[in-house]
Amino acid sequence: MKAYTINKYTKDRLLLVDVSSPKVGDDEVLIEIHAAGINLLDTKIKTGEFKLLLPYKFPLILGHDVAGIITQVGKNVKKFKVGDEVYSRPADFHIGAFAEYIAISENDVAFKPKNLTMEEAASIPLVALTVWQAFVERARLKEGQKVFVQAGSGGVGTIAIQLAKYFGATVATTASTKSFEMVKTLGRIY
Numbered sequence: 001m002k003a004y005t006i007n008k009y010t011k012d013r014l015l016l017v018d019v020s021s022p023k024v025g026d027d028e029v030l031i032e033i034h035a036a037g038i039n040l041l042d043t044k045i046k047t048g049e050f051k052l053l054l055p056y057k058f059p060l061i062l063g064h065d066v067a068g069i070i071t072q073v074g075k076n077v078k079k080f081k082v083g084d085e086v087y088s089r090p091a092d093f094h095i096g097a098f099a100e101y102i103a104i105s106e107n108d109v110a111f112k113p114k115n116l117t118m119e120e121a122a123s124i125p126l127v128a129l130t131v132w133q134a135f136v137e138r139a140r141l142k143e144g145q146k147v148f149v150q151a152g153s154g155g156v157g158t159i160a161i162q163l164a165k166y167f168g169a170t171v172a173t174t175a176s177t178k179s180f181e182m183v184k185t186l187g188r189i190y
């Protein structure tokens with residue numbers, strides 16, 4: 001299969017190369033990738049900024065956000081079948097969405113909402129999980145509370161505003177002037 005790789009920490013472009021397709025473990029599904037999100041974390045791993053936290057080996061296929069169609073399932077997989085449309089944030093050290101195929105544990109995969117395109121779905125997983133951890137698992141955000149979202153126009157911020165509004169919170173945020181209208185629109189969705 002074709003994949004974009006890096007061979008070392010670099011500021012250069014990704015390399016498009018031929019690599020063997022991933023082997024599918026018993027608990028994994030193979031996903032034909034239709035869309036991949038580019039996350040800030042990909043950039044930080046690529047340049048080496050995250051090497052102490054996430055010491056990846058090379059060559060490395062980056063990509064933490066993926067949407068696609070299942071083409072193969074491992075023998076223990078219960079929840080999914082070939083042909084299912086899914087999206088995922090693969091676990092650390094199992095990333096690799098900048099490729100034609102990726103094998104991911106079924107526990108890290110979810111059905112793609114039918115009202116989202118592949119591109120829209122691939123923009124969601126890591127930023128949404130980040131916000132979910134902060135608002136739901138840590139802060140236990142409740143209706144009527146006030147939330148301050150720093151940098152509301154970014155990947156994390158746009159999801160944070162929408163999720164906070166969904167939970168009935170009041171949101172204050174920061175953005176540069178070019179983003180003012182866009183962040184206000186996010187607050188009016190719910």
Ligand SMILES: NC(=O)c1ccc[n+]([C@@H]2O[C@H](COP(=O)([O-])OP(=O)(O)OC[C@H]3O[C@@H](n4cnc5c(N)ncnc54)[C@H](OP(=O)(O)O)[C@@H]3O)[C@@H](O)[C@H]2O)c1
Nearest residue numbers: 039040041126127130151153154155156157174175176179
């Ligand atoms: N992406 C993830 O999944 C993820 C996960 C965990 C943690 N994080 C962390 O969360 C932070 C945001 O990540 P992101 O992915 O949302 O980044 P992003 O999409 O690049 O958005 C960053 C936002 O920050 C604003 N900004 C840039 N420079 C600024 C400055 N000097 N002062 C104030 N605002 C500034 C920009 O908004 P304006 O242009 O409107 O000013 C931009 O929209 C980063 O620190 C990242 O490491 C991200």
